[in-house]
Amino acid sequence: MPYLDMLISALGQGTVYAPMALGVFIAFRILNTPDLTIDGSFVFGMTVCALVTVSGHPILALFAGTLAGMLAGLVTGLLQTKLRINPILSGILTMTGLYTVNYMVLGGQANLYLQSMVNNDSGVAVPVASRTVYKMFSVSGNSDLSALLLSALIMALCVALLAVFFKTRPGIAIRATGDNEEMVRSSSINADFYRAVGIMVANGLVALSGAMLCQEQRYADLGNGSGMLVVGLASVIIGQALFGKRGVTAGLLSAAIGSELYRIILQAAYQIDMPSYMVKLLSAAIVTVALVLPLVKEKSVALRQRRSGERDRSS
């Protein structure tokens, strides 16, 4: 059943990247902020996770990665609110700085395999693969299926927690900050604080994806983050195209589902022999098309109206 395997593999990828799609949804849709920290915080989650995993704490590693991302978000948040730096530039500054930080976390290398050197019986040091959450969670003979189930569990947990969070008082304060910051301030709520918290949550989720990917593929690579923002946006937009713009819970769900669909589209593209280096261009094209669609619709309606108007006049 090659197609079922392919579907499982695509869904597996989709679930790993789903928290990132949720993070992008929070930054771009809820906070209305173009946050470019994402490419950097994804790798930050990855590198910190790799370090902690190698030292033998795979579960803690996921939390550590998430926390690292939140820290990156905090920096961007402070640049935006306290230092009043343009949101796009704030993200770029943090992302650029993170490149060095990530390099340092990996000990001056561009990548790190999740393994440690252990002396075997004959006293020779051999590499032994580190334990990962995916290795620990094995419910089926098919490791891809096990991985999918575990990622899906994490994804469901994220969606559920966020859906609840955005109904609490801090949650609606964050939503209102993205919607109408002036109204938040006049409700005697510190909008700067909630903007920073929102960016932290968004980047924490992005970093969680990085951490999950790191354990799933068993290595961390500084190059893994590039273009992540566009991938996340593509997921959010695909989800939105399917389910429309609705409430916050529906939005979170559609972002997660969008992430799955995005991977299925990619998998399908690979089937027609698309070389893997085409991925980024395809992602960019998907986002562009999705963004332009409303304009095309509007123009075509206007064109039809003009034509029918001309026909009426000539008859």
Place this chain on the structure above:
Amino acid sequence: MSAHLVVSHLSKRFEAGTPNEKIALDDFSLEAEKGDFITILGSNGAGKSTLFNAILGKFLSDRGRILLDGEDITYVKEHKRAINIGCLYQNPLRGTAPSMTIEENLAMAYTRNASKSFFAVNRRDSAHFRELLATLDLGLEDRMKTKMGLLSGGQRQAASLLMATIAKPKLLLLDEHTAALDPATSVKVLEITRRIIAENGLTALMITHDMSMALDFGNRTVMMDAGRLVLDLRGQERCDMTPLRLVELFSDRSGNDLSDRTLLAL
């Protein structure tokens, strides 16, 4: 014992030291007693909105002090002083969050008085919101789950008014809050305004360009020109005043000629 709101010797220049320098407030002073409802007149650029922004803390004034209920708020941060000040603008979009429901908007505005609960929207507060919405007589009480962005300008402004007053502020600022509404809706929102202020005994300042409205509403009318207070009407003198006489008085006091009549929309 000082007055409820004291604005003393407030001055603000914009773009000071440049050729575009503009004196928005010039040694401006005003006192309001608790429960005063003061209407503020003045042509464009007289400094009315600047006065509101100074009270709201959108910028720090160059000179002068602002006291509210005995507390010096001159240097208090904007969102902190908002606890005691409600404000409504001409643009109905400014006071509400469009992608959130009516209920969630009210819950935001109600933050500091709200019942302690895990979720922002809870049954007890919602029942209270429903009662308040019903008093608007716009049918909004049955649409609490509707997104604010779907309401008309008048409905949004009425909801904003409710949000601005829901936490019983010590001071309510109304900056031409009905100017963008159609005449019928405007009358309706003004009646709601009058009722809410009366029922809660709020202290309020209302900017308007409408002379008869300025005399009809509230218990005091002041006039501003070039950042100064040029007229302060109250008591019998105010009762005897007519809109036409007010325009003449304004021309005299401000040194502006009749061309301002058009500006004042009479």
